[in-house]
Each structure stands twice: as C-alpha cells, then as structure tokens.
Amino acid sequence: KQEVTQIPAALSVPEGENLVLNCSFTDSAIYNLQWFRQDPGKGLTSLLLIQSSQREQTSGRLNASLDKSSGRSTLYIAASQPGDSATYLCAVRRIYTDKLIFGTGTRLQVFP
Amino acid sequence: DGGITQSPKYLFRKEGQNVTLSCEQNLNHDAMYWYRQDPGQGLRLIYYSQIVNDFQKGDIAEGYSVSREKKESFPLTVTSAQKNPTAFYLCASSNWRALAGTLAKNIQYFGAGTRLSVL
Numbered sequence: 001k002q003e004v005t006q007i008p009a010a011l012s013v014p015e016g017e018n019l020v021l022n023c024s025f026t027d028s029a030i031y032n033l034q035w036f037r038q039d040p041g042k043g044l045t046s047l048l049l050i051q052s053s054q055r056e057q058t059s060g061r062l063n064a065s066l067d068k069s070s071g072r073s074t075l076y077i078a079a080s081q082p083g084d085s086a087t088y089l090c091a092v093r094r095i096y097t098d099k100l101i102f103g104t105g106t107r108l109q110v111f112p
Numbered sequence: 113d114g115g116i117t118q119s120p121k122y123l124f125r126k127e128g129q130n131v132t133l134s135c136e137q138n139l140n141h142d143a144m145y146w147y148r149q150d151p152g153q154g155l156r157l158i159y160y161s162q163i164v165n166d167f168q169k170g171d172i173a174e175g176y177s178v179s180r181e182k183k184e185s186f187p188l189t190v191t192s193a194q195k196n197p198t199a200f201y202l203c204a205s206s207n208w209r210a211l212a213g214t215l216a217k218n219i220q221y222f223g224a225g226t227r228l229s230v231l
Contacts, residue, residue: 004154034219043118043202043222044155089154098143098162098206098218099170102154 002027004092006103013110015082021075021106023090028068031093034100035064035075038087047088048075052095080110115139118203118223124231125190125197133188133226135203142207144186145220148172149200158201161186190228201226
C-alpha cells in the first residue's frame with residue numbers, strides 16, 4: 001500500500017530564507033509526483049509535476065526534485081516571501097491509474 | 113473562464129438527512145474526482161469517474177453516492193449512513209485520456225471546496 005509522508009508538518013521562517021520541504025513515499029511504482037499549494041479554506045493549486053523519468057522541475061522560485069529509487073521528493077523555495085505562506089501538499093500517482101495518493105502536508109508560515 | 117465550480121461553499125446537515133454537493137467543470141475533462149479533507153490529514157479519495165455514466169469507489173466510499181450523467185457534472189451525495197460527515201470536500205478534474213502511452217501531464221485541477229458541518 002502506497003503511503004506518502006511529509007516532513008516537517010509545520011514550518012515558520014523569516015522572509016528571505018531558502019526552504020526545503022520533504023515528501024517521501026513507500027512504493028516507487030509511480031507515474032508522476034505533484035506538488036500543490038493550498039491556502040486556508042481554499043482548493044488546491046498545482047505547482048509542479050515531475051514525471052517518473054525526470055529528476056527535477058523548476059518554476060520561478062520553486063524547484064522540485066524526484067529520486068524515485070529512494071522514494072523521495074523535495075520542494076525547494078528560494079528567497080521565501082510572506083505570500084508563500086500556505087500548506088504544501090505532495091501527491092503521487094500510481095502507475096496504470098489516475099488516482100493520487102496525498103501526503104498530510106507542510107504548513108508554511110513566512111513572516112516579514 | 114475555464115474552471116471547476118463547487119457549490120455551496122458552506123453546507124449544514126441535520127441528522128438523518130441526505131445532502132448533495134455540486135461540482136461542475138467547463139474544462140472538457142473526461143475524469144472527475146471527489147476528495148475529503150479532514151484537519152491535519154491529506155486528501156482521501158471518495159469516488160472518481162473516468163467517463164460519463166461510469167464511476168468507481170475510492171478509498172472511503174461508504175456513506176457516499178455519486179452520479180455522472182453529464183461530462184460537466186459530478187454531484188456527490190452525503191447520505192445519512194455517513195456518521196461523521198463534517199469535513200472539507202474537494203472536487204477535481206483531469207484529462208484522463210491524455211495519460212495512456214504519452215508523457216502528458218494529466219494534472220488534476222481542483223475546485224474551491226465545500227465545507228460541510230453537522231447541526
């Protein structure tokens with residue numbers, strides 16, 4: 001059974017810091033891995049998607065890496081800003097399906 | 113604007129009552145999904161549908177029912193059999209048909225959610 005874990009559960013940092021959020025999964029038979037952002041009381045916004053054959057993806061200040069063999073992904077946020085405050089969720093897609101398995105999220109607070 | 117619309121934003125259920133959450137998409141996506149989110153937990157899949165008139169149970173389908181009569185619509189009914197319905201419910205859609213045999217991203221797009229509480 002695929003299990004997805006995110007560490008840390010919560011993080012509070014001053015503005016300007018570079019951050020690393022971690023996601024680990026138990027079954028490497030995945031099609032891809034997605035990182036999402038969720039603002040309080042809102043839906044999810046897709047940030048980055050990494051196919052199983054890829055090592056990393058970048059979008060602006062965000063960089064996500066994937067090491068499928070070790071069951072790990074990291075989301076790197078450069079030069080954090082207060083507007084980055086949100087919960088960040090990772091999700092893996094099982095092979096041969098379109099079902100996503102979600103982690104429990106990392107709640108990020110960036111203070112000025 | 114293309115997107116997914118969930119309504120209502122807030123919903124209250126009385127004991128023994130069935131309630132229906134609406135989800136409509138105009139993205140022309142084949143697949144639609146319903147998730148439940150509880151505080152401090154990740155999203156859990158309730159039901160999903162890859163094509164009109166067909167749907168599959170997810171991991172926590174007991175106490176819920178769905179229909180998929182139109183491509184654009186995937187309503188979720190929370191029945192009286194669901195004894196702990198208080199949660200945040202999220203609907204999503206994706207272009208499932210782009211998945212097979214390609215490197216298409218098949219990203220899931222989410223609605224803004226419905227918060228259900230019990231009176």
